[in-house]
Amino acid sequence: MARTGARPYRRNRGRVLAGNPVCVECGQPIDTSITDQYDPGYGTADHKVPYSQGGTDALENLQPMHRGCNLAKHSTPGGPPPPPPRRRPAGPATGSAPPPPVAEARPTAIGAGRG
Numbered sequence: 001m002a003r004t005g006a007r008p009y010r011r012n013r014g015r016v017l018a019g020n021p022v023c024v025e026c027g028q029p030i031d032t033s034i035t036d037q038y039d040p041g042y043g044t045a046d047h048k049v050p051y052s053q054g055g056t057d058a059l060e061n062l063q064p065m066h067r068g069c070n071l072a073k074h075s076t077p078g079g080p081p082p083p084p085p086r087r088r089p090a091g092p093a094t095g096s097a098p099p100p101p102v103a104e105a106r107p108t109a110i111g112a113g114r115g
């Protein structure tokens with residue numbers, strides 16, 4: 001990540017996404033209530049002119065876009081698909097699985113120590 005800088009991106013992002021922002025990529029409204037930055041529906045301020053080409057964080061250089069659309073925009077068409085979401089590993093497809101271990105029943109100590 002970038003070091004501590006005075007980039008006005010965060011502030012301008014709020015301006016870009018103020019009101020009822022519409023994604024410039026897919027034309028769908030952006031739900032600004034999403035705060036999870038890893039959510040595809042998260043609203044981002046896309047740079048019209050990227051940094052690598054001299055773009056700035058100026059409000060004129062930003063446009064509302066979904067995070068998911070932003071990622072898709074920067075990915076090359078026909079490229080490798082994004083990694084699938086995490087899944088729990090599937091167990092071996094054996095014919096007969098051994099029975100699960102039986103949990104021991106611990107005796108309760110209710111009523112002990114009376115008197």
Ligand SMILES: [Zn+2]
Pocket residue numbers: 023024025026027028065066069
């Ligand atoms: Zn979009």
